[in-house]
Amino acid sequence: MTQNHLLIIDALNLIRRVHAVQLNQSNDPVAQISATRETIKHAVRKLLSITAPTHVVAVFDAEQTGWRHDIYPEYKANRKPMPESLQQALSLIQDDLWELNVDSLLTEQDEADDLIATLAIKMSAQQQHVTIISTDKGYCQLLTPYIQIRDYFNKRWLDQAFIDDKFGVQPQQLADYWALVGISGSHLAGVAGIGPKTATQLLTQHINLDAIYASEELKPKLREKLDTHKEMAYITQQLAQLKIDIPLGFNLKDLRYQP
Structure with missing residues (x-):
């Protein structure tokens, strides 16, 4: 190839x-x-x-x-x-x-x-x-x-x-990470009261946002934060996730670089 x-x-x-x-x-x-x-x-x-x-x-x-x-x-x-x-x-x-x-x-x-x-x-x-x-x-x-x-x-x-240094999670967990901490530059709040350290800990213990919400082992105060801001967490997750199925309408050959 x-x-x-x-x-x-x-x-x-x-x-x-x-x-x-x-x-x-x-x-x-x-x-x-x-x-x-x-x-x-x-x-x-x-x-x-x-x-x-x-x-x-x-x-x-x-x-x-x-x-x-x-x-x-x-x-x-x-x-x-x-x-x-x-x-x-x-x-x-x-x-x-x-x-x-x-x-x-x-x-x-x-x-x-x-x-x-x-x-x-x-x-x-x-x-x-x-x-x-x-x-x-x-x-x-x-x-x-x-x-x-x-x-x-x-x-x-x-x-x-x-x-690893910045977020402490895997690439495929980043949308879930931002769902928790928010993205200030995009005006997405995530879950108020959850910072980077807690988000990293949660995603080390649970594979994704769904698993976090399904967990029965969360401390009451943390559960309250998550439940209070659940809608915003999932909106942030959805908007942080990049789409990979946009119709492009052209072929790779159209982008050939000719120095």
Whole structure:
């Protein structure tokens, strides 16, 4: 079997962080966008050189809200909106990426997280390698021997050792972990009163959220917290779980990288 390597760039994760740095460098929106574009081109060239992919794609979020907002309208309600100047420049940045032979992927209402997860799992199932470029720890639930995640800004791999140190659970338990502790950046509360240490202990003793709720060995105070916030726990779990079955409508050959 031919060994392919797909480089997936979480585009807005990269772009918004690069742009945030430029806001501190200049008060001129035009200069900010110009510097953002140049920095992104430099970063992508570097990533292409280091990872040497056979295929590459930059995945963007849809402009419309998706299924997570339908389930929980407060999802990501605490996030700052994208600056208008950057929003208007996205098509230019996509053109810049195209000039580097990097295609952009976005759909009408799918989050980049789910598109990336679907792509990565499809490749992994064929024993093909994937490198995801993102600071988003949510992708850690996808880890397999064929999927790796690189935090470009902190220059680190979000690998099993990182998960062990940060969360103390297995990749497949991360959605259950976040169901307990919540995800502040997504405005998901989880179970109030349960912190990382307790969540890790619970998931060491019980395989998943269902098993925790089914347990008859929990202390009364802990049981009360879990029962009080059960609905929010399961909403958080559902929204934290990445979808891996998004219809893509294209083939891997469409993402072939031609240096």
